[in-house]
Amino acid sequence: MANILIVDDDPNNCSLLAQHLEKCKHSTTSCYSGLDACKEARKSRFHLIFMDIHMPGIDGLETIKRLRAQGYSGKIVVVTADPSSANARQSTKVGGDGFLAKPIQVNICDIVQQFIG
Numbered sequence: 636m637a638n639i640l641i642v643d644d645d646p647n648n649c650s651l652l653a654q655h656l657e658k659c660k661h662s663t664t665s666c667y668s669g670l671d672a673c674k675e676a677r678k679s680r681f682h683l684i685f686m687d688i689h690m691p692g693i694d695g696l697e698t699i700k701r702l703r704a705q706g707y708s709g710k711i712v713v714v715t716a717d718p719s720s721a722n723a724r725q726s727t728k729v730g731g732d733g734f735l736a737k738p739i740q741v742n743i744c745d746i747v748q749q750f751i752g
Contacts, residue, residue: 669698
């Protein structure tokens, strides 16, 4: 079982992803901004973070930079409705480990297994 942080400014997206992850017996925490994600990552140990890119305030890419700067070394998977190759390259450049397009068309349990073993 993994402890997973879901970061998306749309609570419905967080809820849907959390439901799928909980079916796989993972525990989830959701937050709706990059700043909240940085706070949560300081408070709890997460094995994996699912990160939206387009959010108000600091976006997902900036959030990844900040998480890495504050010492988060776990895996971060970007999940976005804008799956351009430029976004994929940029997410890797700032410290992301994977990239998924919304709506997620793969088995999320398999994705977790792939990233955290």
